[in-house]
Amino acid sequence: MYLGNPAPLPINSNPGMVFPPRKFTTVLDVSRFAARLLDAALSHKAVLDSRSLPTERATSREPGQPLCMSQYYRLLGVCRIPGKLRDSQYISSQPTVGEHPPEHVVVICRSQFYCVPVQAADRGRLNEDELCAQLLHILDDAPCLASPPPVGLLTSWRRPKWWEARETLRKEERNRRNLELIEHALLILCLDEPLPTTFNLRVQRGMKGHTAGGRDETNLALQMLHGGGSVHNSANRWFDKTIQLIISGDGACGLCYEHSPAEGVAVIQLVEQFLKHAESLPPTSEVPAACGSHLPPPERLEWILETEDHKRIEESALQLDNLIKDLDFQIYRYGGYGKEFIKSCHVSPDVYIQLALQLAYYKLNGRLTATYESASTRRFLLGRVDCIRSATPEALEWVAAMAQPKEGDELGNKKVTFQLVSDEVKLELWNNAVKEQTKEMVDNILGQGIDIHLLGLREAAKETSPTAASPLPEMFTDESYRIANRFLLSTSQVATTTDSFMGYGPVDPDGYGASYNPKPNSIVFCLSAFWSSETTSTTRFAQALEESLNSMQTFLAKPRQNSN
Structure with missing residues (x-):
């Protein structure tokens, strides 16, 4: 359904991922690290081209089942193409075994676009030194040029x-060729300028996380998510491209990815593979020998623009800047405990955190809301995700009990001298909520969810019932269906093996986005909302999350203490 959504890609669709920051002291360090990422991408592409990518298998819930690998083949050389009514995708063709077709990447630096051939039919693949030399040329060339028209903003x-x-744009042959080079590129490498330390400045709640150049990790995440706006790095992007690797001179690095070809799990595994390759090699300050080689410099792409094109760029810049100003986003690292404690409670970390999110939302709103959590359906051919609906009746009973006042609490000018729900009842309600949430999760990953089936029926009905004389079935126009599919809490677990994290924007003007990454002794949350909403606040939500997680630990520690 991504391709049918007309909303802008930044914030609304494309997630941003922050890698552990690097320590760069020279421009050579930047180009060397970037070259190693590109080298890893080329190695991975060779594995894909040889069709030797091993099939992954489920590790739990009927373990051993093979998982569909199609998403991994839709990450490199893929681009989303805008359409009048519906977008499409460019997916590079699979070469025959033994064939090594020409490959190129596009590098964007200071809004200048460069085409870098990385594999040629007559000379094979560029090595790390040659890639590094090409990137050094770009980093030397771009600052000397006048600012180009920021076409990437479109x-x-x-x-x-x-x-x-x-x-x-396509009416001009040069522009048409530029677009094809960008859209057909293996990936895009964005060489950014750091965002100001004052960008989106706010008090950070929770543990201190990554920093780069004096910037906190919320600042870093915003750079990856949208670039910072038209005056910063947003023109240094091509948001249609599936993989955009982002590196800035202060050591910040990460990813912006277009969501339609694949889910986050496949993307994370790919880029963490790139990172591990780069980190496995010893640091070097040697100037690459290829700097004096016969390789031609990268081709800088120039655009032919009319007055109308410039006006459109200005309009797109204004729209993006307003969207960025409206984004309420923060990284919240909860440091009270992590998945080690959760597992000691004999609960899945995902189930536990989902219930914590329900409790936090209830604390703020006095009710639950339709909640989306992605569940992988890769056990099925071409499977993507279904929706785990965490706002169950059992969860509601438990959060209502947890949120009720207890002895010693103040209500108005009076202190509560009684406990409405005993700990024994709360524990029973907790066990019921855990059981139902676990069942909901397992049902979805085993293909027994409801949302994808209903979505398929609805889309099929649209094709056969497009007129008033033949309307959609009442089920799809009923108010209850609309409410059930208005996800004011959009969540997903995005676990990583490195100290990276991924976040995204909310899917509703009055909703929250909440990704989470459970670590052994902490949990990283990426929380998002919109300032224009009168009902949401990531600051209040982070506080409610902290209170919920703390109270859950206290509550669940009691039975174990009593048993001792």
Whole structure:
């Protein structure tokens, strides 16, 4: 359904991922690290081309079942193409075994686009030194040039608007070739300038996390998510591209990825493989020998623009800047405990955190809401995700009991001298909520969820019932169906093996986005909302999460203490 959504890609669709920051002292360090990431990407592409990517298998819930690997083949050489009514995808063709077709990447530096051939039919693949030399040339060339028209901003526009602008650009042969080079590239490498330390400045709650150049990790995440706006790095992007690796001179690095071809798990595994390759090699300050080689410099892409094109760029910049100003986003590292304590309670960390999110939302709103959590359906051919609906009746009973006042609490001017729900009852309600949440999770990953089935029926009905004389079935126009599919809490677990994390924007103007990454002794949350909403606040939500997680630990520690 991504391709049918006309909303701008930044914040609304594309997630951003922060890698552990690097320590760069020279521009050579930047180019060397970037070259190693590109080298890893080329190695991975060779594995894909040889069709030798091993099949993954489920590790739990009927372990051993093979998982569909199709998403891994839709990450490199893939791009989303805007459409008037619906977008499409460019997916590079699979070469025959033994064939090594030409490959290139596009590097964006100071809004300048460069095409870097990384594999040629006549000379094979560039090595790390050669890649490093090409990147050094770009880092030396781009600062000397006048600022180009920020064409990349057009990819942040609403999709029909971007389609219209792209159609106009394509009338010029040079622009048409530029677009093809960008869209057919293996990936995009964005060489950024650091965001100011004051960008989105706010008091950080929870543990201190990554820093780079004096910037906190919320600042770093915003750079990956949207680039910081038209005056910073947002023109240094092509938001349609599936993989955009991002590196800035202060050591910040990460990823922005277009969501339609694949889910986060496949993307995370890919880029963490790149990182492990880069980190496995010893540091070096040697200037690459290829600097004096016969390789031609990268081709800088130049655009032919009319007055109408410039106006469209200005409009897209204004829309993106307003969207960025409205984003309420923060990284919250909860340091009270992590998945080690949760596992000691004999509960799945995912189930536990989902119930914590329900409790936090209830504390703020006095009710639950339709909640989306992605559940992988890769046990099925071409499977993507279904929806784990965490707002169950059992969860509601438990959070209502947990949120009720207890002895010693103050209500108005009076102290509560009684406990409405005993700890024994709360524990029973907790066990019921855990059992139901676990069942919901297992049902979804085994193909017994409801949302994808209903979505398929609805889309099929649209194709056969497009007129008033033949309307959609009442089920899909009923108010209850609309409410059930308005996800004011959009969540997902995005676990990583490195100290990286991934976040995204909310899917509703009055909703929250909440990704989480459970670590052994902490939990990293990426929380998002919109300032324009009168009902949401990531600051209040982070506080409610902290209170919920603390109270859950106290509550669950009691039975174990009593048993001792």
